[in-house]
Amino acid sequence: MRPGLxxxxxxxxxxxxxxxxxxxxxVALACGLVMxxxxxxxxSYDAFTGGAQGFDAVLxxxxxxxxxxxxxxxxxxxxxxxxxxxxxxxxEEDPGVELAVPYAVGDSYEGFRIIGTTTDLFTRFPGEGGxxxxxxxxxxxxxxxxxxxxxxxxxRTGVRAGDHLEPSHGLADVExxxxxxxxxxxxxxxPTNSPLDRLVFIPIEGVFRMSGHVLRGTGRNYRPEEGVExxxxxxxxxxVMLKLADPQAGMFLDQAINRQGTRATLAWPIGxxxxxxxxxxxxxxxxxxxxxxxxVVVAAGTILxxxxxxxxxxxxxxxxxxxxxxxxxxxxxxxxxxxxTITALxxxxxxxxxxVILGVAFVIVREQTGVVLQVFKPDQALWxxxxxxxxxxALAGLLPAxxxxxxxxxxxxxxxx
Amino acid sequence: MTAAAGGDAPVLRVESLxxxxxxxxxxxxxxxxxxxxxxxxxxQVALRGASGSGKTTLLHIIAGILTPDHGRVLIDGTDITALxxxxxxxxxxxRIGYVFQTFNLLQGYSALENVLLGMMFGRGSDATxxxxxxxxxxxxxxxxxxxxxxxxxQQQRVAVARALAGRPRLVLADEPTGNLDARHGAEAxxxxxxxxxxxxxxxxxxxxxxxxxxxxxxxxxxxxxxxxLSAPAEVR
Numbered sequence: 001m002r003p004g005l006x007x008x009x010x011x012x013x014x015x016x017x018x019x020x021x022x023x024x025x026x027v028a029l030a031c032g033l034v035m036x037x038x039x040x041x042x043x044s045y046d047a048f049t050g051g052a053q054g055f056d057a058v059l060x061x062x063x064x065x066x067x068x069x070x071x072x073x074x075x076x077x078x079x080x081x082x083x084x085x086x087x088x089x090x091x092e093e094d095p096g097v098e099l100a101v102p103y104a105v106g107d108s109y110e111g112f113r114i115i116g117t118t119t120d121l122f123t124r125f126p127g128e129g130g131x132x133x134x135x136x137x138x139x140x141x142x143x144x145x146x147x148x149x150x151x152x153x154x155x156r157t158g159v160r161a162g163d164h165l166e167p168s169h170g171l172a173d174v175e176x177x178x179x180x181x182x183x184x185x186x187x188x189x190x191p192t193n194s195p196l197d198r199l200v201f202i203p204i205e206g207v208f209r210m211s212g213h214v215l216r217g218t219g220r221n222y223r224p225e226e227g228v229e230x231x232x233x234x235x236x237x238x239x240v241m242l243k244l245a246d247p248q249a250g251m252f253l254d255q256a257i258n259r260q261g262t263r264a265t266l267a268w269p270i271g272x273x274x275x276x277x278x279x280x281x282x283x284x285x286x287x288x289x290x291x292x293x294x295x296v297v298v299a300a301g302t303i304l305x306x307x308x309x310x311x312x313x314x315x316x317x318x319x320x321x322x323x324x325x326x327x328x329x330x331x332x333x334x335x336x337x338x339x340x341t342i343t344a345l346x347x348x349x350x351x352x353x354x355x356v357i358l359g360v361a362f363v364i365v366r367e368q369t370g371v372v373l374q375v376f377k378p379d380q381a382l383w384x385x386x387x388x389x390x391x392x393x394a395l396a397g398l399l400p401a402x403x404x405x406x407x408x409x410x411x412x413x414x415x416x417x
Numbered sequence: 418m419t420a421a422a423g424g425d426a427p428v429l430r431v432e433s434l435x436x437x438x439x440x441x442x443x444x445x446x447x448x449x450x451x452x453x454x455x456x457x458x459x460x461q462v463a464l465r466g467a468s469g470s471g472k473t474t475l476l477h478i479i480a481g482i483l484t485p486d487h488g489r490v491l492i493d494g495t496d497i498t499a500l501x502x503x504x505x506x507x508x509x510x511x512r513i514g515y516v517f518q519t520f521n522l523l524q525g526y527s528a529l530e531n532v533l534l535g536m537m538f539g540r541g542s543d544a545t546x547x548x549x550x551x552x553x554x555x556x557x558x559x560x561x562x563x564x565x566x567x568x569x570x571q572q573q574r575v576a577v578a579r580a581l582a583g584r585p586r587l588v589l590a591d592e593p594t595g596n597l598d599a600r601h602g603a604e605a606x607x608x609x610x611x612x613x614x615x616x617x618x619x620x621x622x623x624x625x626x627x628x629x630x631x632x633x634x635x636x637x638x639x640x641x642x643x644x645x646l647s648a649p650a651e652v653r
Contacts, residue, residue, distance in 0.1 A: 004533070004534065004537035004538070004542065007526075007530065007533070007534075007537075011523075011525040011526055011530070012525065014525065015524075015525040316521075317523055317524075317525075320521045320523055321523075321534070321538075322482070322506070323480070323482060323509075323515055323521070324509075324510065324515075324534055324535055324538055324579075325506055325507065325509045325510020325511070325538035325539055325583070326506065326510075326538045327502075327503050327506045327507075327538075328502070328503075328506075329503070330538070409477075409482045410474075410477045410482050410483050413477075413482075413517065413521060414519060
């Protein structure tokens with residue numbers, strides 16, 4: 001690099017501070033947007049296809065695997081329906097199944113979903129880090145009206161061990177649809193950064209016996225009575241979370257339940273259903289990418305236009321520099337370097353834009369699903385985008401640089417007014 | 418370009434130089450026709466020339482900013498008309514300092530940075546030397562002032578310091594006092610002459626001001642030197 005080039009660039013940036021800042025901001029927005037679109041795409045894909053909390057498969061009512069996964073794993077959709085208790089028992093006894101945890105859903109507390117399940121979920125939880133109750137709490141007892149709440153539920157509603165809560169019927173908190181049952185909170189779960197944080201867990205027996213619930217395990221309505229054991233044929237579950245011994249077990253169950261069976265659906269592997277979903281909504285991402293690229297083109301245009309506009313007023317400056325012995329190439333390189341510097345500054349500020357966008361996405365996704373995006377996870381978009389932008393910025397500087405290159409020295413050494 | 422750089426070889430030698438301007442409509446206007454002109458090392462010469470006498474064009478050709486139509490210009494024995502543009506730029510950066518009537522300071526740069534710009538395309542920047550030069554011209558306390566924060570007299574002193582910053586062999590001054598009042602003009606002229614003398618640079622100054630011309634031992638008249646001006650049909 002010619003000596004003094006950086007001085008020329010710095011002084012020019014200072015002299016045109018306003019257009020420099022506008023250009024830097026537009027580059028920052030473009031850079032931040034592109035990085036965010038790609039990072040959010042990749043991270044949400046990773047989070048949603050890998051976020052099965054250690055389970056391999058979900059067994060549920062005959063129907064859509066995706067609905068089953070969304071409901072049982074991410075607690076987003078409505079339940080596709082119930083399956084008989086015997087089905088749960090038969091998969092639990094299957095030698096290829098390491099762990100089967102039944103879920104009975106349909107109620108909520110202050111907008112948070114209630115899951116009726118067994119203590120197996122906690123004591124044998126296959127996910128990383130386990131599922132533990134914070135100190136001072138304990139797990140519910142299978143036949144008691146006791147509840148364990150997720151960390152977000154505790155934080156938002158303020159319930160603590162010892163408090164009471166009344167379940168509402170349905171998934172939304174609708175006035176007047178409260179059950180007449182009262183549960184005692186006995187424990188709060190340690191945060192898992194997963195949808196589990198937004199759930200209330202009660203014994204599955206509690207869901208069966210919830211006032212107003214009817215069981216249709218046999219196809220006929222059955223109302224459980226106080227103190228009378230519910231016969232197995234009347235019991236039903238919404239879904240069964242499965243941890244399999246090996247992939248062969250998955251293939252075998254897939255064959256038996258999905259292809260030969262007619263009563264139930266097995267979603268296996270869980271990540272594949274979500275991957276299918278991402279494939280289906282891939283066009284949304286393509287639209288976002290297109291918008292981001294468009295902003296990049298506009299930013300590159302801004303660099304070109306703002307530099308090109310100053311070339312006329314800077315003719316005398318270039319002529320003086322040439323008179324001091326600067327070569328044509330030195331003057332035009334200074335312009336390309338100026339464009340590159342503006343872009344590099346913009347790319348740096350772009351990281352702030354990226355952080356803000358991802359921060360907002362992080363909050364929204366966690367709010368809506370409980371899934372936690374890895375905001376600071378390195379992504380190749382985080383260095384490819386600024387790199388590409390800087391190259392584009394340098395290219396945008398070429399046209400103004402050619403104009404500077406062509407500046408006539410003798411004709412511009414005197415004031416032009 | 419080191420040939421004939423000996424002590425008594427001329428710093429500047431102009432031979433059979435002609436230059437004409439071609440208007441877009443094809444009309445050719447002769448500007449310069451100088452058979453011979455010479456300037457010895459360290460010599461100070463004033464060239465009397467009214468505006469329109471081709472004086473600025475002559476200085477531009479000597480500086481290598483413009484090229485003549487015919488003839489040779491030797492700086493320290495190097496014929497710059499035989500050089501390419503980049504080599505002429507390099508030679509100008511290393512050997513020639515230029516003082517303009519309009520100062521031509523760069524407005525976005527401090528006094529010190531303007532002087533540094535006079536160095537960096539040639540032998541390279543030397544902030545200490547630049548500051549010393551500014552101190553020499555009486556601006557030691559104004560190093561970081563922008564041109565607009567300086568008086569016109571001070572601005573011309575910065576321009577003088579910049580012209581000499583690259584330790585040139587030859588300083589070209591084009592009406593250097595033209596934008597100054599009598600007192601500041603006289604001060605600037607004395608300064609240019611003193612500093613050129615101290616640095617061992619030859620000085621070629623063009624002016625039409627009798628007060629300026631009267632200071633020089635050798636005064637050449639462009640009207641006699643330039644044969645274009647002696648032909649009545651080509652009065653411009």
